[in-house]
């Protein structure tokens with residue numbers, strides 16, 4: 718089992734796409750083990766996107782992610798990191814497959830609606846950065862045996 722960190726970015730919240738975006742992950746079978754609405758601080762934004770510091774899009778990215786509330790989720794499942802990345806779609810929405818979140822709802826890279834962790838190492842670090850251990854809930858869904866072999 719893997720856990721991955723998902724952020725519905727400010728454009729997703731402002732455009733009233735929280736529900737449709739969560740539905741894509743829920744319908745896929747990924748289990749929500751943590752979820753909250755929050756206003757991201759400049760400090761947290763810079764920690765989360767530290768790997769992009771110095772790139773031309775870094776300052777606009779910090780401005781974007783702090784510009785309105787976000788919904789943060791920890792999702793669990795087998796190969797959850799790759800599954801979630803595929804459901805999110807390519808970084809540039811024009812290149813994202815139809816049916817993916819970015820492919821269905823996005824137009825431009827700087828307004829691409831969702832973040833998803835890209836590796837087991839980053840997923841573990843990001844879940845720990847955004848959630849207290851007590852905010853992550855272990856539970857079994859009655860439907861799990863119909864989703865997981």
Ligand code: IDP
Nearest residue numbers: 769774778807808826827828829831832833835
């Ligand atoms: P990812 O979100 O698909 O993992 P990354 O390359 O990790 O993509 O970039 C992080 C975020 O930075 C992107 O989701 C996007 O919001 C923003 N970003 C990346 N490249 C560009 C760019 O060329 N222009 C503007 N924003 C960008």
Ligand code: MG
Nearest residue numbers: 832833834835
């Ligand atoms: Mg990334």
